[in-house]
Amino acid sequence: MTQEIRLRFAPSPTGYFHVGGARTALYNWLVCKRLGGTFILRIDDTDEQRNRSEWTRGIIDALSWLEIDFDEGPYFQSQHKDRYLEVANELYEKGLAYYCSCTREEIDERARLRGGVPGYDGFCRHRGLASEAGYALRFMVPPGETLVNDVVRGAVAFDNSTIEDFILLKGNGTALYVLANFVDDVDLRISHVIRAEEHLPTTPKAVLLYEALKIQTPVFAHLPVLVNEKRVKLSKRRDRVAVEDFRDQGFLPEAMVNYLALLGWSPGDDLEFLDRQKMVELFDLSKVSKSPAFFDVVKMKHFNKHYIAAMDSDEFIKRCLPFLERNSWWQGSELQQASFRTIAPYVKERVALLTEVVEMVDFLFLDPSQLDVERYTLSDADVDMLLKFLSKVESIENFTRDTLEESFRSLGEEIGVALRKLQAPIRLSLTGRKIGPPLFVAMEVLGKERSLERIRDAIATRH
RNA sequence: GGCCCCAUCGUCUAGAGGCCCAGGACAUCACCCUCUCAAGGUGGAGACACGGGUUCGAAUCCCGUUGGGGCUGCCA
Secondary structure, three states: OOOOOEEEEOOOOOOOOEHHHHHHHHHHHHHHHHHOOEEEEEEOOOOOOOOOHHHHHHHHHHHHHOOOOOOEEEEEHHHOHHHHHHHHHHHHHOOOEEEEOOOHHHHHHHHHHHOOOOOOOOOOOOOOOOOOOOOEEEEOOOOOEEEEEEOOOEEEEEEHHHOOOOEEEOOOOOEOHHHHHHHHHHHOOOOEEEEEHHHHHHHHHHHHHHHHOOOOOOEEEEEOOEEOOOOOEOOOOOOOOEHHHHHHOOOOHHHHHHHHHOOOOOOOOOOOOOOHHHHHHHOOHHHOOOOOEEOOHHHHHHHHHHHHHHOOHHHHHHHHHHHHOOOOOOOOOHHHHHHHHHHHHHHHOOOOOOOHHHHHHHHHOOOHHHOOOOOOOOOHHHHHHHHHHHHHHHOOOOOOHHHHHHHHHHHHHHHOOOHHHHHHHHHHHHHOOOOOOOHHHHHHHHOHHHHHHHHHHHHHOOO
């Protein structure tokens, strides 16, 4: 019988969804698609104190935005409590687990007396305690060695004497993570467990459970953690790495997915830009890197810029709308949309983030008085040039980018000034900014009347 | 402290004993192109942590050291 391929992404909703989780989800998804398996979302919400439903919502939204779709779920661990109890009881009945009455304080105190080595000492192992309120159920770790076969790290051996008799059931009768995870992975027939490296130390505990109940272990793979600039594991509290924030900043999901795929994995052949299909085709868990990777927003921005520039204009316009709509000056009228449509192709290749679009086009929609004019003083020469430009352009019937450029070039020749020098004061008068889309396109979209008026205003109000 | 993992340019990585006095990408610097910006082009600087082995030959294998990281919770 061939083994069914079933993978799960099992986040715990204890905070906003961050890029590390997204990377783990993506790798699971890629392996799953590559192997033609079933992808499952499971919400590991056994810790009721710290879980909040809005976090679950956030995880699902972010996954959907990244187009990491699942075939089954979401399942919730909080709904499987009975099963955990059932398995815990089975372990107890078989003599593989025992009840323990020790408090944290007692354990620490004994550890201190022993010489400071922390951890549980097996105090209740042979006391034959029965189930009672407040008593925890502990797994009786057998002597020997436990091997974790990890696809990215190879065989990792743990001496069982270094694994304490871990808790299965808390004193309040609910399951702890190791048990809950094990039971669900078995019940959901999970074939591959792919998660971050921080889970590696608890994996032998899971393996012990599989062995105790004589169940075939899944394939394990532990991904290197994502770190910040200090090379410390990304933290929800310290680091601003919420997937949602990146979306709000104008990152494209395809750029983010592409970047994330390459954080810890390389397809070789100097390949960098990969679409989904290519990723699925080339992804190979055994080629995943073993060392921590720095999450570099600067590089992700580069990917984003590439994807924005490569998009066709209609798609670009569509994706910009939510960002334009954040501004009070955007009403989405026919005229506004037409203006934006004309300038969009030029904006598209100039921004790294969708949020940057706003400052590139706002001059088209803002009243001149609202333009946030950057500090710049027009010199006498500037004014002189502006006047000459005005007189040249006033007579233009056909006010287009081509005729404007022609006038501009001939003016440059006449007064012997480089075009780069000439454009600066004009741009500033029209847009209030020193940089922006090509000047003549901007003027064409702005129209003759508004363009000339803004230049005249600039001259009149110079200081 | 204990257990475990890791170690190539600032960053992400290619490299599975000779193809490597180490390749690509981001960032950075210079120049070219150019109506600004961006893009593009050309070029520069920039790494195999260290020490021992193994081998005719090591970034690649082994051991050690150092450094970094993860875990060490009745969190996940």
